[in-house]
Amino acid sequence: SGPYKTVVIRGEFESSFREYNEITAALNQNGYATLQLKNTHESEIIRRSGGSGNKTMADVYFEEVLDQFAVIDEMRYIPEIDMDNIYLWGQDLGGIISLYTGIERQDEIKGMIIAQPYLNDYQSLAFSKDPELFVRLYDLLPDCKVPTVIMEPENGLLSASRKAAASMPDGELILFEGMLTKFDHAAENNIGELTLAALKNWNR
Numbered sequence: 001s002g003p004y005k006t007v008v009i010r011g012e013f014e015s016s017f018r019e020y021n022e023i024t025a026a027l028n029q030n031g032y033a034t035l036q037l038k039n040t041h042e043s044e045i046i047r048r049s050g051g052s053g054n055k056t057m058a059d060v061y062f063e064e065v066l067d068q069f070a071v072i073d074e075m076r077y078i079p080e081i082d083m084d085n086i087y088l089w090g091q092d093l094g095g096i097i098s099l100y101t102g103i104e105r106q107d108e109i110k111g112m113i114i115a116q117p118y119l120n121d122y123q124s125l126a127f128s129k130d131p132e133l134f135v136r137l138y139d140l141l142p143d144c145k146v147p148t149v150i151m152e153p154e155n156g157l158l159s160a161s162r163k164a165a166a167s168m169p170d171g172e173l174i175l176f177e178g179m180l181t182k183f184d185h186a187a188e189n190n191i192g193e194l195t196l197a198a199l200k201n202w203n204r
Contacts, residue, residue: 010094
């Protein structure tokens with residue numbers, strides 16, 4: 001049947017689909033379709049950064065964003081997907097990609113859930129062909145009207161995420177116990193519950 005409200009999931013750097021089994025199961029059991037996307041340019045990020053960081057990787061990151069645009073465009077041809085209820089869920093690299101996607105496609109995204117985005121590392125990105133050309137995430141967030149929940153571990157570095165959530169018209173920072181990794185199933189269950197709570201709040 002359907003169409004179903006759909007959550008597009010973009011994982012962390014070098015993640016596997018299995019890492020999000022519990023989150024996707026919780027969403028599916030509550031009537032949401034899920035679509036998981038793989039980051040496709042990770043090897044290029046590693047090669048060009050030399051393992052020393054990725055602040056000059058804006059062009060590669062935006063290739064990932066364009067990939068996500070293409071997926072959203074193709075989703076409208078899947079009758080089981082409710083295009084009026086599309087949500088983005090992303091962790092780490094996937095969270096940054098989801099944020100940029102939501103900023104650019106605001107009219108098509110109903111809400112974003114961003115887990116452990118490591119915003120301290122991604123506040124400003126330069127383009128490799130012209131390092132003087134920057135994209136600054138915080139300059140874009142105040143114009144993003146998409147309801148957004150940023151989730152961080154209680155013992156994490158919170159200043160960047162606090163700033164990001166506060167700068168957004170409908171942003172919220174939520175803290176959780178543990179660390180979202182493939183080894184911390186309790187944290188994944190907690191994130192799943194928080195994700196469902198956010199979705200239900202947006203669908204009142």
